[in-house]
Amino acid sequence: MKKLLENIVRRISGLKIMYKLLLVYVIIGTLPLTLLSSYMIYSTKKMIMAQHNNQVAAENRRVRNILFNTIYLATNISDSILYDRDLIKLLKENYASEEAVYKAYRSYEAIDSIIKSYTEISNIQIYVTNKTLITSGSFVRVDGQTASSNWYKEVKDSPGKLLWVYDDTADAESSLRLIRRMPLSNTKDYAIMSISISTNYMRFIINSNSINTILGIDNAMSFYSNDYNEIGRPLKELYQTGNIQLNTPYTLKYQGKDTLAYSTLQNAPKSKSVFQITTFDPLAISHVTESILLNIKVILLSFMVPLLMIVGYSIAFNRRILILRREMNKIANGDFNIIDNFNSQDELGELFKDMQKTILSIQQLNTKIYEDKLLRQKLLNYQQQMEFNLLTNQINPHFLYNTLETIRMQLSINKEYDAARIVKQLGKFMRHNIEADNSLVLLSSELEYINIYMEIQHYRFGDRVNFQITQDNESAIKDYMILPLLIQPIVENAFVHGLEGKKAGGTVVIDITSSEEYLILSITDNGLGMSENTLNALLISINDPGNKSKSHIGLHNVQQRIKLFYGEKYGLQIKTMENQFTIITVYLPLQVDYDTLIKNGGLYHEIYNS
Structure with missing residues (x-):
């Protein structure tokens, strides 16, 4: 035994890698995969059949409830007609003329009312033996053909007996009828009522896309089916009635092939008639077969894919060995240009x-x-x-x-x-703008240079441009520090976009006020103003940090500098009315924590100058 094992090991060791891998696959992979696949096929078949069993049983219960409710309704209607005194009086009366009969018919509206009220009922007829009555509407005088019918013979001698029959002589709207004799006291005449169930109603409420249904009566004829050709045919022709199993899913031959079915019986109230309800799932067996075939394909694929992978891996492994040997040979020859x-x-x-x-x-x-x-x-x-x-x-x-x-x-x-004075002021103004950095400056110093700028503009335009600076509390803002060149772009915007097109009476007012929280600088001009669309576009432009448009770049920079340095709650607000005025209001913090500002200033310089 030991020598045999050693011989087997020696032979296996002498195999090439490809054959070793195939041997391992057969021993370790094939057997477990076969067992697992068999169990998977069995479980899948069982699960799919359980789903179809539940579906066909549920459909059978649904149809059975519909049928019971329908025949129960028809039975109750027959009870109400059976004891209708007005109808009994009409049927017992001896009429002297046809006109009197028609008058009596017209005065009795109960039957028409029932037909209109219940879609389940397609027709109600009263067959009468009273020779003074005539055939009209719901009333039919018994003739020889009617008297010879089986259902007539069965109920004529049984007062009150309730019979359900399939009638192929009925109209296309009904094939199921309730037959019942109406006893008329103190007279030899009698009447038989016929209540026809609407086939259209049954088809509308029962019809299912995936489940077929056959309804039969007394194990004889089918009175309903999804297939019109099956209505009125004996049940034994449609399927082997002897093989029917009640209240459990089973398989029978239906339309020439094995079909999953579910059958139940329903007794009719106050009647010996018994209804057969059979539901068929024509797709169940094919679904199971398709599932098994699919599983077999998956299993074969599961066998083939690893096999192909092993063969492919063996080929690739051999190729890599050859590549490795080739590159090592290059190095041995002094060539370092390898892959x-x-x-x-x-x-x-x-x-x-x-x-x-x-x-x-x-x-x-x-x-x-x-x-x-x-x-x-x-x-x-x-x-x-x-x-x-x-x-x-x-x-x-x-x-x-x-x-x-x-x-x-x-x-x-x-x-x-x-x-000469204006040129001197221009020199001071240019020196201020050129030498300005991002260090904080006094507000009063900024206002001084704004005053110089406005003085230069007044010199250029004369009385076309006037300006004014007002402060409500000069001492409160005496030592207030702000970023340089924060106000000048706004004032310049007032001149360029507001007053340059104004021929006379242009005014720019800078008003400095304060509240409990804010220092408020309002720059007002009575220039051209803006339309609502222009204002909205301007607000979008100045509030977009990534805006690279050169339009209104000054206001955009002021807004972004304020928010970056002081915080998001501070910045510009703009009010305007076209051809009247524009007010740009700057909101800054009144109480300033200079330590925080210095810290923010470092971040500001780093970002703003980058």
């Missing part, structure tokens, strides 16, 4: 990665040296550009200031004192 990716994460892949590390580290070192050289050159270029920009910024302001001072002196020599 970049071995497409493997197993031990062969790890071996190849170890082989790559030496070559890759040399390549990375060379690349790093080259990148460092490029970076140093880039930094050197950037430093030179910064030095050039710094020199330019130092030259340009001095050139402008010296030029303006020369112009001012020339104007003074020419006794153009107003122009």
Whole structure:
């Protein structure tokens, strides 16, 4: 035994990897998969059959309830007709003329009322033997054909007997009728009522898309079916009645093939008639068959996929061995230009990665040296550009200031004192704007330069432009610090967009007030104003942090600087009326925590200047 095992192990060890994998698959994979697949097929078949069994049984119960409610209703209606005194009087009366008969018929409306009230009832007829009555509407005088019918013979001698029959002589709307004799006292005449159940009603309320139904009576004829051709046929022709099993799902031959069925019986109230209710699920057996075939396909696929994977893996494994040998041969010959990716994460892949590390580290070192050289050159270029920009910024302001001072002196020599004063003010204003950074400044200082700006504009436009600065509490804001160039863009906006098109009477008013929480700066102009659409577009533009449009860039920057520095609750509000005025109100915190501002200021400078 030991030698046999050693021989088996030796033979297996001598097999190629591909055959070893196939052997492992057959021993370890095939047997468990076969057992699991068999159980899966059995469980799936059982589950699907249970679903169809429940469905066909539930449909049978539903149809049975509908049928019972219908025949119960018809029975109650027959009771009410049976003891209707007006009807009995009409049937017993001897009439002298047809006119008297028609008059009596017209005066009795109960039957027509019942037919109109209940969709379950298609027709009600009263068969009479009274020779003074005539056939009209719901009243039919018994003739030879009626008297020879089986149902007539069965009930004529049984007063009050209730009989349910299938009648193929009835109209197309009904094939099920309730027959009952009406006893008429003190007369030899009698009457037989016939209540016809509406087939259209039964079809409308019973019909199902997936379940077929056959209703029969007294194990004889079918009076209802989803298939019109099956109505009126003997039940034994439709299916083997001897094989019917009651109150449990079973299989029988229906329309030439095995079909899942469910049958029950329903006794008619006050009658010996018995109804057979059979529901069929024609798709159940085919669904089970399709499910089994699908499972078999899945099982075959489950066998084939691993087999193909094993064969494919064996081929791929052999290919990787060949690639590894080829790349190792390159290294042995001094060629370090090997492939970049071995497409493997197993031990062969790890071996190849170890082989790559030496070559890759040399390549990375060379690349790093080259990148460092490029970076140093880039930094050197950037430093030179910064030095050039710094020199330019130092030259340009001095050139402008010296030029303006020369112009001012020339104007003074020419006794153009107003122009000289304005040039001096312009120089101060430009120096302020050029040298301004993001450090906090006094509000009073900002107002001083705003005053210079407005004075220059007044000089340009004369009486077309007037300005005014008002403060309600000068001491409260004496030492108030704000960001530089916060008010000037708003005032400039008032001139450019508000007053430049105004020929006379233009006014800009800067009003500084305070509340318990806010410092409020209102800049009002009586210029062109804006339409509602223009205002909405402006508000969207200035409140969008990512807006890169050059339109209203000044107001956009002011709004974003305020919110970034002071917080989201502060900023601009705009009110306007077209061709009348525009008011831009700046809300800033009245009580300022300068430590917090300094902290926020650092973040502000970092973001705003980036």
